Amino acid sequence: MSLIEKTATELVSLLNKGEVTSRELTEAFCxxxxEVEGKVKALLYHDRDGALAQAEAVDLSRKSGKPVGKLAGLPIIVKDILCTKGEPTTCASRMLENFKAPYDAHVISLLQNASSVRIARANMDEFAMGSSCENSAFQKTRNPWNLDCVPGGSSGGSAACIAAKEAPLSLGTDTGGSIRQPAGLCGIVGLKPTYGRVSRFGLVAYASSLDQIGPMARTVEDAALLLEVISGHDERDSTCANLPVPEYSKICRAPKKGLRVGVVTDYFGEGLDPEVEAAVREAVRVLESQGAKIVEVRLPTSKYAIPTYYMVATAEASxxxxxxxxxHYGYRAKEYSDLIDMYKKTRGEGFGAEVKRRIMLGTLALSAGRRDAFYVKALQVRRLLRNDYDKAFESCDVVLGPTSPSAAFKIGEKSDDPVAMYLSDIYTVATNLAGLPGLSIPCGFTKSGLPIGLQLQGPAFAEETLLQAGYLYQQATDWHTKTPSL
Amino acid sequence: MAFTREQVVKIADLGRLHLTESEIESMSKQLTAILGFFEQLEAIDTEGIEPMAHCLPIQNVFREDEKKPGLPPDEALANAPKRVGDFFSVPPILD
Structure with missing residues (x-):
């Protein structure tokens, strides 16, 4: 088995045993x-020499007996929305095409402390607004399982690069499903942590009360390992929780006795593709055969989650x-008549269509005379959504459903219909509104060979339970071991 | 609720966005469709429900008021589209 086929957990073990160097591993992924980037187009920036220099520094530390961090010299790819000092941080926008961040995001510092090697920056929907990666100003990322299909979004590059084995681990961000939906569509594992679990310092803001950074990987154990590295308190983000960080990579393997899984009956209705439904129902059977207790739960307000989300998120985005x-930074229009005209031309020329649409929606939602009917109403429904979850978790430890209503769609299929595109996030947006953790794991394929994602959501700061449930499922299935041929 | 051309222009002005004629046209169609979809929220009874702007049970978070290093001027100005000396340069705002 070649190095790139192995999981992050296996590779860390090989690195720590001295059976492979970080340089050898970094070369293999570069x-x-x-070999495959020309087909997949997952990356916006890749610096081979810079990556090899980082790898050699880790190897040198190890050789000279200095402590080496938990990621042990493992290559990683980060979404191009995480500020990294001296590197381009474009958010896939013309607005930031030439921007180089003057400081590191907290998670970037933590990755460095953990001795990982940043090898590339991943494509995304512009400013994380989108569900297909088609809103990138620079390129359209392809789904490695079918190059005519989207990888999902907004962390489409971060998902596609894992499925294409360009790196063993990546970081994405999730405001309404942007880690879980592309993970589901690309057949990998993606975890959106509880709001406050991971510092947002240096994450370019889209909707500040919803944004979270999270791990993307091939297995639940690998995602647990990366979550363990990036979690924890940071005083530079006042919403970052001051709570201890569990050893997720160990705990995920400990069996959870008497796991109660709540099947969300509201998710299995109109709009759900029958092949996706069949795969998710089969996953319920698998978990039951593994000893989980299955109950049915309701999240009745979830059918209003999409309009609620788009009101709250666009208001914050505007x-x-x-x-x-x-x-201060970024693009400035070349021709303008005065200051206000400079603002308007700069923004009109620098932003893409979806970003402008969302600024318009958010400006409308907060405008005089409309704020109560739109924005405040959405915040009230947001509380009802959270109340639904609190009630559901009285009778179960995790709730289960599909990650997305269908498998990956064709490039261009939904790009002219914003409402159809928004509906691809119907099962994921409520998690962010409620501030809860969510995990997507592979649970099968459609007849045409596209991956299907299973979503587990848990109470606040119950990442351990989600990971244990996901690990339990992966013990009994081999979907996570399948990779596309490219 | 139909979204007229005048309303699109007004909102774009509030959001400091210059839109082309074709953008104004497509935006008024798309916003009408999106807002029509949003009207379903009106059906929910939210009487007496406290709005939830934030999902964490935290209020004010304080830290010690200590002096810490900030960005040196050259680094802070490095990405400026236009600078003059140690300042960001903008078009005149007073006649």
Whole structure:
């Protein structure tokens, strides 16, 4: 078995035993990038020499007996929305095409402390707004399982690069499903942590009360390992929880006695593809055969989650994106008549269509006379959504359903119909509104060979339970071991 | 609720977005469709429900008021589209 086929957990063990060097491993993944990137187009930036230099530094530390971090010299790819000092951080936007971050995001510092090797930056929907990666200003990422299909979004590059074996681990961000939906569509594992589990310092803001950074990987254990590295308190993000970080990579393997799984009956209705439904129902049977107790639960407000999400998220986005004014950094229009015209031309030319649509929606939702009917109403429904979850978790430890209503769709299929595109996040947006953790794991394939994702959601800070349930499922199935031929 | 051309222009102005004629046209169609879809929220009874702007049970978070290093001027200005000396340069705002 070649190095790139192995899981992150296996590779860390080989690195720590001295059976492979970080340089050898980094070369292997850089070679893989050179081989398949032309087809997949998952990456916006790849610096082979810079990666090899980082790898050699880890190897040198190890050789000279200095402590080496938990990731032990493992290559990793990060979404191009995480500030990294001196590297381009474009958010896949013309607005930030030439921007180089002046500081490191907290998670980037933690990755460095853990001795990982950053080999590339992943493509995404512009400013994390989208569900297909088609909103990138630079390129359309392809689904490694079918190059005519989207990889999902917004962390489409972070998902596709794992499925294509360009790296063993990646970081994505999730505001309404942007880790879980592409993980599901690309047949990998993606975890959106509880709001506050991971510091958002240095994550370019989209919707600040919803954004979280999370791990993407081939297996539940690998995702647990990366979550363990990036979690924890950071005083530079006042919403980052001051709670201890469990040893997720160990705990995920400990069997959870009497796991209660709540099947969300509201998810199995209109709009759900029958092949996806069949795969998810089979996953319920597998978990039951593994000793889980299955109950049925309701999340009745979830059918209103999409309009609620788009009101809250766009309102926050219209405020957050006010910073792109052509003054401090980023693009500035070449021709304008005065200051206000400079702002308007800069933003009109620098932002893509979906970003402008969301700024318009958010501006509308917060405008005088409409705020109560739109924004405040959505915040009230948000509380009802959270109340639904609290009630559901009285009778179960995790709730289960599909990650997305269908498998990957064709490139271009939904790009002219915003509402159809928004509906691909119908099962994921409520998790963010409620601030809870969610995990997507592979649970089968359609007849045409596209991956299907299973979603587990848990109470706040119950990542351990999600990972244990996911691990239990992977013990009895081999979907996570399947990879596309490229 | 139909979204007129005038409303699109007004909102774009509030959001400081210059839109082309074709963008104004497509935006008024798309916003009408999206808002029509959003109207379903009106059916939910939210009487007396406290709005939830944030999902964490935290209020104010304080830290010690200590002096810490910030970005040096050259680094802070490195990405500026236009700078003059140690300042960001903007078009005149006063006549």
């Amino acid at each position: 070679d893989r990038i050179a 405020s957050n994106l006010a910073r792109y004014d052509g003054v």
